[in-house]
Amino acid sequence: MKYKILVLISALIILVTALSEFTVLAAPYQGYTYTYWGTTRSSPIAYMPDRIIDGKNLGIDNFNAPSDLFVAKDGKVYVLDAGNGRIVIFDEQWKVIRQIIGFQKEGKQDQFANPQGIFVTDKGQIYVADTENKRIVELTNEGTFVREIGAPQSEVIRTGFEYLPIKLAVDKAGRIYVVGKGVFDGIIEFDLDGHFTGFMGTNRVKFDAWDYFWKSMSTKSQKSKLVQFVPQEFNNLDLDEEGFLYTTTTELNSSDPIKKLNSTGIDVLRREGYFAPRGDLFSEQGSALTDITVRDHGVYSVLDSKRGRVFTYNEDGILMYIFGQLGQQEGTFVNPVAIANIGNNLLVLDSGMNRINVFAPTRFGTLTNDANAQYSTGKHDEAATMWKQLLSLDSNNETAYVGIGKALLRQGDYKQAMEYLELGYDREYYSKAFGKYRKNLLRGYFGTFMTSIVILFGAYLVWIAVRRRLKKRVEANVSSNG
Numbered sequence: 001m002k003y004k005i006l007v008l009i010s011a012l013i014i015l016v017t018a019l020s021e022f023t024v025l026a027a028p029y030q031g032y033t034y035t036y037w038g039t040t041r042s043s044p045i046a047y048m049p050d051r052i053i054d055g056k057n058l059g060i061d062n063f064n065a066p067s068d069l070f071v072a073k074d075g076k077v078y079v080l081d082a083g084n085g086r087i088v089i090f091d092e093q094w095k096v097i098r099q100i101i102g103f104q105k106e107g108k109q110d111q112f113a114n115p116q117g118i119f120v121t122d123k124g125q126i127y128v129a130d131t132e133n134k135r136i137v138e139l140t141n142e143g144t145f146v147r148e149i150g151a152p153q154s155e156v157i158r159t160g161f162e163y164l165p166i167k168l169a170v171d172k173a174g175r176i177y178v179v180g181k182g183v184f185d186g187i188i189e190f191d192l193d194g195h196f197t198g199f200m201g202t203n204r205v206k207f208d209a210w211d212y213f214w215k216s217m218s219t220k221s222q223k224s225k226l227v228q229f230v231p232q233e234f235n236n237l238d239l240d241e242e243g244f245l246y247t248t249t250t251e252l253n254s255s256d257p258i259k260k261l262n263s264t265g266i267d268v269l270r271r272e273g274y275f276a277p278r279g280d281l282f283s284e285q286g287s288a289l290t291d292i293t294v295r296d297h298g299v300y301s302v303l304d305s306k307r308g309r310v311f312t313y314n315e316d317g318i319l320m321y322i323f324g325q326l327g328q329q330e331g332t333f334v335n336p337v338a339i340a341n342i343g344n345n346l347l348v349l350d351s352g353m354n355r356i357n358v359f360a361p362t363r364f365g366t367l368t369n370d371a372n373a374q375y376s377t378g379k380h381d382e383a384a385t386m387w388k389q390l391l392s393l394d395s396n397n398e399t400a401y402v403g404i405g406k407a408l409l410r411q412g413d414y415k416q417a418m419e420y421l422e423l424g425y426d427r428e429y430y431s432k433a434f435g436k437y438r439k440n441l442l443r444g445y446f447g448t449f450m451t452s453i454v455i456l457f458g459a460y461l462v463w464i465a466v467r468r469r470l471k472k473r474v475e476a477n478v479s480s481n482g
Contacts, residue, residue, distance in 0.1 A: 028049075028327060031321075033319065033322055044362065045321075046322075046361060049359060051358045052357060054355040060096055062354055063083070066349055067081075067349075067351065068116060068118045068167070069349045071341065072122075075342065080117070087118065092342070112133070113130060113132035136148065136168060136194075147194065149194040169237050171243050176191075177239075178190070183234075185202060200265035201261040233250050234247045234249055236290060238293055240294040244261065244268070245259075245261040256276065258278065258300075269317060272316040273317045274318075275319075277319070280304060280306075289305075290337060292339070293341050296373065297376040299312060301346060302339075303348065307326065308326035310348065331357065334353050344360070345360050364390070367390045368390060371400075380410050381407055384407035387403040388400075388404060402421060405421035406429055
């Protein structure tokens with residue numbers, strides 16, 4: 001009897017443990033992705049909620065409308081807590097290192113006014129977009145004031161220009177790139193000394209011929225009420241290791257809301273997927289991309305504040321996975337405003353819930369990331385092995401089929417490569433595989449084909465010779481009988 005009771009208790013413990021693990025692993029929404037045909041299909045979720053970081057569980061005052069976060073090279077996490085006018089710095093274990101609440105400037109106490117952007121250099125220098133004070137503030141990592149950079153001064157600045165910096169980035173040469181609220185001239189660029197050097201990466205004007213026609217026919221009063229043909233403004237940016245600027249654009253339904261700008265401001269983002277990177281494809285108003293973070297191997301994730309989702313693309317602009325949703329439970333957001341990555345994890349700052357959501361990759365997410373990393377570094381066979389494992393989790397994964405097909409193409413197995421590339425709907429590489437397969441096929445049968453031609457031609461010559469000889473015999477017999 002006692003033995004049965006012990007067995008029953010053990011079984012209950014195992015059941016409760018399994019249920020608790022299931023609860024932790026359960027996602028608050030269904031995973032999905034987009035197909036070649038432009039439809040949605042279910043997909044395993046690549047990232048799951050791991051933990052929540054807020055002021056309460058850290059033993060400090062609660063965040064108040066936090067506006068930005070940044071992960072430095074040394075793993076420290078910087079949160080710009082706009083409502084409290086402070087910067088909170090964490091180590092990799094989420095222990096508070098320090099809080100920077102104001103600073104001494106010229107012997108007087110100074111404060112931030114609704115700061116919206118933060119960036120930390122490799123040397124630990126902190127740059128803050130102090131929005132309502134209309135300046136950029138540079139501090140040491142301990143919070144000591146270094147300098148401030150005010151509004152740009154130049155003859156090229158248009159009349160009525162208002163300087164409200166909201167986001168910024170600093171490259172390895174010390175150049176400072178600033179996104180200004182309502183600035184459609186482009187990204188504001190300052191040199192190492194804080195001098196304005198110009199605007200870069202101005203978005204093209206969205207031109208509508210029909211609107212232009214009506215505007216040309218309108219009176220001055222009517223023209224003032226019509227939509228102006230002005231460039232779209234940037235709303236956020238991030239720098240990769242090579243110094244390229246990745247940007248997002250405010251306007252909904254923009255054709256190119258994500259850009260990768262080189263040093264001259266030219267967009268060099270690859271768009272080789274079924275659809276150009278733009279977030280949501282089907283909602284009437286599209287995505288409102290609010291932030292972007294660049295990861296290793298050219299992978300980048302963009303945050304859609306309108307739908308509460310994270311879209312991740314590889315260096316070719318191919319969609320890797322989607323996760324996230326609006327809501328109030330763990331793993332969802334009310335007002336997501338910033339995204340960053342720390343190691344393999346992704347952080348999403350929710351200004352509405354005053355917390356940081358930490359997401360860890362699932363097995364599906366890890367395999368997808370690792371396969372892409374192997375392929376990006378030229379290890380195609382290793383990548384193909386991971387893609388095959390991925391298909392055991394998601395048998396409809398078109399990216400995996402394409403990855404395997406490309407690996408087989410490099411190995412010279414053109415026929416099987418064609419099969420996988422067809423399943424992945426990759427027309428370009430299917431054509432390459434078909435061309436090489438046809439070439440090899442012709443080369444393999446060329447000897448046999450030519451031998452057959454020679455034999456047939458020889459047989460034809462013999463037949464002609466025999467025919468002529470028979471014809472002469474017949475003619476000779478006719479002459480002798482005549």
